[in-house]
Amino acid sequence: MRDGGNKVYRNVCPRNCYDTCSMLSYVQNGKLEKVEGDPLQGYTQGRLCTKGYAYPEYVYSPDRLRYPLYQYPRGSGHWERISWDQALEKIAGKMIELNRRYGSNLSLAYNKYSGNIGLLHYAIEGMFNSLGAHTKPFGDACLAAGKDALHYDLGKALSPDPESMAQAGLIMIWGANPAWTAVHQLDFIKQARDSGAKLVVIDPLFTPIAAKADLFIQIRPGTDGLLALTLARMMIERKQYDRKFAENHLFGWEPFLSYLQDKISINETSEVTGVSLQAMEKLASLYASHRPCAHWAGFGIQRSSNGGQNVRSISALAAITGNLGQKGGGMFYLHPSEDLFPRNLLKYARPLADGKKDREADINNFAERLLFFDKPPVRFLWIASRNPLSQDQDLNKWQELLRTLELVVTVDLFMTKTAQMSDLVLPAASHFEEVDLNISYWHHWLALNEKAIPSYYEAKSDLEIARMLTRRLKEISPGFSNFPDELTAEDWLAKEFTSQVYTAYGLTSWQELKDGPHKLRAKTPWLDRKFRTCGGKFELYSNEAKKDNLPALPRFSWPQTKGDYPLRLITPQNPYRIHSQYNALTWLSGEYDNVLQINPKDAAQRELAEGDWVRVYNAEGEIIKKVQLSNSVPPGVVVAFQGGDNPVNILIARTAADMGMKMSGSRNAAFYDTYVDCVQGRR
Amino acid sequence: MLKQMGFIFDADCCVGCKTCETACKNENKTQPGISWRRVTQVADHKYLSVSCNHCDSPECFRVCPERAYTKRRDGIVLIDPNLCNGCMDCVGACPYTAPKFDIISHKASKCTFCLPRQQMGLEAACVSACPTGALQMYNFKQAYPKGTVAKIEGFPDIRLTRPSIRFFPSKTRERYFLEER
Ligand code: SF4
Numbered sequence: 001m002r003d004g005g006n007k008v009y010r011n012v013c014p015r016n017c018y019d020t021c022s023m024l025s026y027v028q029n030g031k032l033e034k035v036e037g038d039p040l041q042g043y044t045q046g047r048l049c050t051k052g053y054a055y056p057e058y059v060y061s062p063d064r065l066r067y068p069l070y071q072y073p074r075g076s077g078h079w080e081r082i083s084w085d086q087a088l089e090k091i092a093g094k095m096i097e098l099n100r101r102y103g104s105n106l107s108l109a110y111n112k113y114s115g116n117i118g119l120l121h122y123a124i125e126g127m128f129n130s131l132g133a134h135t136k137p138f139g140d141a142c143l144a145a146g147k148d149a150l151h152y153d154l155g156k157a158l159s160p161d162p163e164s165m166a167q168a169g170l171i172m173i174w175g176a177n178p179a180w181t182a183v184h185q186l187d188f189i190k191q192a193r194d195s196g197a198k199l200v201v202i203d204p205l206f207t208p209i210a211a212k213a214d215l216f217i218q219i220r221p222g223t224d225g226l227l228a229l230t231l232a233r234m235m236i237e238r239k240q241y242d243r244k245f246a247e248n249h250l251f252g253w254e255p256f257l258s259y260l261q262d263k264i265s266i267n268e269t270s271e272v273t274g275v276s277l278q279a280m281e282k283l284a285s286l287y288a289s290h291r292p293c294a295h296w297a298g299f300g301i302q303r304s305s306n307g308g309q310n311v312r313s314i315s316a317l318a319a320i321t322g323n324l325g326q327k328g329g330g331m332f333y334l335h336p337s338e339d340l341f342p343r344n345l346l347k348y349a350r351p352l353a354d355g356k357k358d359r360e361a362d363i364n365n366f367a368e369r370l371l372f373f374d375k376p377p378v379r380f381l382w383i384a385s386r387n388p389l390s391q392d393q394d395l396n397k398w399q400e401l402l403r404t405l406e407l408v409v410t411v412d413l414f415m416t417k418t419a420q421m422s423d424l425v426l427p428a429a430s431h432f433e434e435v436d437l438n439i440s441y442w443h444h445w446l447a448l449n450e451k452a453i454p455s456y457y458e459a460k461s462d463l464e465i466a467r468m469l470t471r472r473l474k475e476i477s478p479g480f481s482n483f484p485d486e487l488t489a490e491d492w493l494a495k496e497f498t499s500q501v502y503t504a505y506g507l508t509s510w511q512e513l514k515d516g517p518h519k520l521r522a523k524t525p526w527l528d529r530k531f532r533t534c535g536g537k538f539e540l541y542s543n544e545a546k547k548d549n550l551p552a553l554p555r556f557s558w559p560q561t562k563g564d565y566p567l568r569l570i571t572p573q574n575p576y577r578i579h580s581q582y583n584a585l586t587w588l589s590g591e592y593d594n595v596l597q598i599n600p601k602d603a604a605q606r607e608l609a610e611g612d613w614v615r616v617y618n619a620e621g622e623i624i625k626k627v628q629l630s631n632s633v634p635p636g637v638v639v640a641f642q643g644g645d646n647p648v649n650i651l652i653a654r655t656a657a658d659m660g661m662k663m664s665g666s667r668n669a670a671f672y673d674t675y676v677d678c679v680q681g682r683r
Numbered sequence: 684m685l686k687q688m689g690f691i692f693d694a695d696c697c698v699g700c701k702t703c704e705t706a707c708k709n710e711n712k713t714q715p716g717i718s719w720r721r722v723t724q725v726a727d728h729k730y731l732s733v734s735c736n737h738c739d740s741p742e743c744f745r746v747c748p749e750r751a752y753t754k755r756r757d758g759i760v761l762i763d764p765n766l767c768n769g770c771m772d773c774v775g776a777c778p779y780t781a782p783k784f785d786i787i788s789h790k791a792s793k794c795t796f797c798l799p800r801q802q803m804g805l806e807a808a809c810v811s812a813c814p815t816g817a818l819q820m821y822n823f824k825q826a827y828p829k830g831t832v833a834k835i836e837g838f839p840d841i842r843l844t845r846p847s848i849r850f851f852p853s854k855t856r857e858r859y860f861l862e863e864r
């Protein structure tokens with residue numbers, strides 16, 4: 001496309017965010033002049049978020065990595081610019097040396113996740129698969145508990161099209177703050193409210209979206225499930241549940257009823273959750289009078305040791321009230337559209353001759369697992385699309401792991417905490433500098449990401465790097481890899497378009513995406529009331545859960561014990577970052593980077609005033625933050641945002657949510673089960 | 684004057700996301716640190732997004748010794764950077780701190796109401812980017828939109844310059860906080 005003196009390209013923000021915005025990039029003489037939202041994408045509707053509009057600064061940020069860099073000794077800050085040839089030589093040389101030393105590639109490991117969720121970034125997985133048996137991560141660091149919860153209930157975690165929320169009569173948000181993390185959802189919420197819908201927000205924190213709600217209920221962290229079960233009990237007692245649905249489509253109605261009758265009492269719930277009887281009454285009456293209800297379970301409510309149960313409890317409530325399969329209503333969590341795609345790079349097959357098995361390390365517990373492996377030990381680590389030294393739990397183990405590694409290679413756009421502790425850092429392309437395909441886990445749009453500008457200095461995409469390194473490996477040691485390094489990004493892209501994908505998105509050729517994004521042709525899930533469980537019913541009582549040593553019914557149990565520290569630490573996103581990304585920009589405010597939000601009462605007890613330096617600590621370690629007094633945070637809770645120079649994750653011990661094994665093979669970290677204390681500190 | 688262009692700000696919708704602020708930088712390429720539009724939090728999750736208000740009696744225009752400011756027939760107030768001598772009088776005079784001083788170019792600059800976009804039939808960048816519809820452009824030669832007020836919490840005195848901005852105030856909401864709060 002052209003627009004005046006500009007060339008206009010289609011791009012997609014790939015930053016692991018609900019919205020996965022489609023953008024138009026205006027390019028003049030090879031320079032990205034500005035970005036706009038793509039009006040043809042119906043969820044983002046021609047708008048970006050604050051981070052999206054900052055891309056012109058991001059791409060040309062003076063802090064962006066330009067060349068391959070080599071650091072000796074590791075962590076010293078003595079960086080030396082080297083050529084790509086030298087970098088590939090060092091990497092390939094080490095890989096082959098380790099292969100010869102140990103007789104396999106098992107001492108080679110990678111850790112890659114969601115820094116860029118474009119489909120072609122699976123090139124890293126593909127490159128390692130092609131080496132034969134190696135050491136790789138598995139599991140889901142974010143959403144595993146909630147996914148399992150919905151799997152037990154529904155047979156598959158499917159969410160309705162989030163645009164359909166515009167038709168809701170009630171929108172009930174549990175522990176999500178779309179005002180910061182999914183701004184384009186706000187328009188659909190507004191549409192619903194303009195036609196009379198009400199918005200309810202239930203959250204331990206008084207967030208910006210909570211401030212807009214018709215009804216905000218503050219709740220003690222980790223007790224959402226109990227409130228949902230209590231609301232279910234109230235609906236049943238008042239005969240405001242869906243009797244026909246219960247008779248025909250629910251499995252386990254009887255045991256569920258007796259559980260509610262025996263174990264759930266409104267008074268006790270009020271004590272545990274901190275929600276007053278009056279607030280519950282108000283909630284129950286809104287819930288009964290406004291239909292259909294869109295229940296949105298945020299990712300935060302499953303980041304605790306009873307996280308999966310929280311999600312199951314909310315989904316049980318949605319089911320018994322007949323809200324599933326109602327247009328505008330239902331249970332919103334995530335939609336796994338990516339499953340439709342073959343993901344050829346992710347699944348690229350290993351050489352047949354190699355009879356050995358891969359070693360798999362739980363991504364939620366990666367450093368410890370790697371340290372545990374022996375014969376051979378892991379000696380080489382490749383990190384891409386990740387910043388574990390800021391974002392993982394159990395960071396002390398990472399330090400231990402680093403000491404045992406002979407070569408650490410990090411691919412990134414910026415000198416992250418992880419890059420700082422690597423031997424080699426390779427400059428990654430921004431999404432404007434590569435071809436890719438993007439699928440959201442929330443909205444239903446599919447969009448092509450075109451190459452809009454030449455590479456920034458010597459930056460390269462994960463796929464280009466995989467191809468170059470493979471070529472070098474094959475030159476030194478023919479047959480070392482079976483990765484088809486001759487295939488281009490377009491070749492891989494074309495392979496993703498199976499006839500199933502074409503039909504699902506109403507496409508006849510993938511090139512049509514150059515004219516605009518396409519939407520999945522999906523019916524509202526569960527419209528036919530045929531659930532994907534064994535018996536075809538919604539399972540209040542799940543035999544599968546029972547088999548997995550979990551309660552068959554959604555149950556409330558107290559989050560893990562408090563340990564020795566009085567303040568529960570919550571570490572959400574801030575509006576100007578995604579996890580640890582976007583740090584270096586002047587266009588985006590850094591106001592939340594280094595603060596500890598604390599209730600004035602807790603602060604007064606510790607003689608802390610606004611702006612004081614504070615030492616936040618527990619048995620894992622300590623960090624220094626700046627006090628921000630906040631009435632949005634209840635007493636007993638403190639908030640520190642992710643990322644920054646002084647990552648809060650140093651305080652997060654090895655934890656696990658209750659679910660995740662079923663679909664992801666591993667339980668995600670229970671980040672919000674962390675307790676700390678704080679005292680006056682000094683910078 | 685034919686028109687008096689300005690903004691409507693809906694405090695009940697604004698979530699303080701600063702998309703408007705960043706969209707202005709993306710469009711107008713202001714220097715690092717220069718924000719023609721700024722979002723501030725005036726109370727717990729009560730926000731204000733303000734740029735130049737293209738006032739009816741612009742102080743900037745009155746105080747500028749170089750006559751760098753003009754008030755157009757559509758009400759838009761512009762500064763001509765070629766005439767600006769960097770004295771900063773306007774920066775001090777504007778009650779809303781709309782003119783920004785750029786230490787590199789040594790000149791003041793401010794919101795242009797995105798004139799070039801409007802000439803192409805587009806909304807101002809901040810207005811078109813706002814995800815909640817909290818910002819609208821409005822011609823104040825028309826009757827004020829129903830429900831708007833002249834001033835809300837956190838907005839400076841309007842008597843001096845008569846800014847071209849009106850507000851939808853925040854509604855009161857039902858909230859249940861934890862008792863220990
Ligand atoms: S973009 Fe809109 S909602 Fe966000 S801060 Fe600006 S005016 Fe408020």
Ligand code: SF4
Nearest residue numbers: 735736738742743777
């Ligand atoms: S807001 Fe300030 S700069 Fe803008 S017209 Fe009014 S006085 Fe002048």
Ligand code: SF4
Nearest residue numbers: 707734794797807809
């Ligand atoms: S109208 Fe244009 S120049 Fe003025 S604040 Fe909005 S985006 Fe910036």
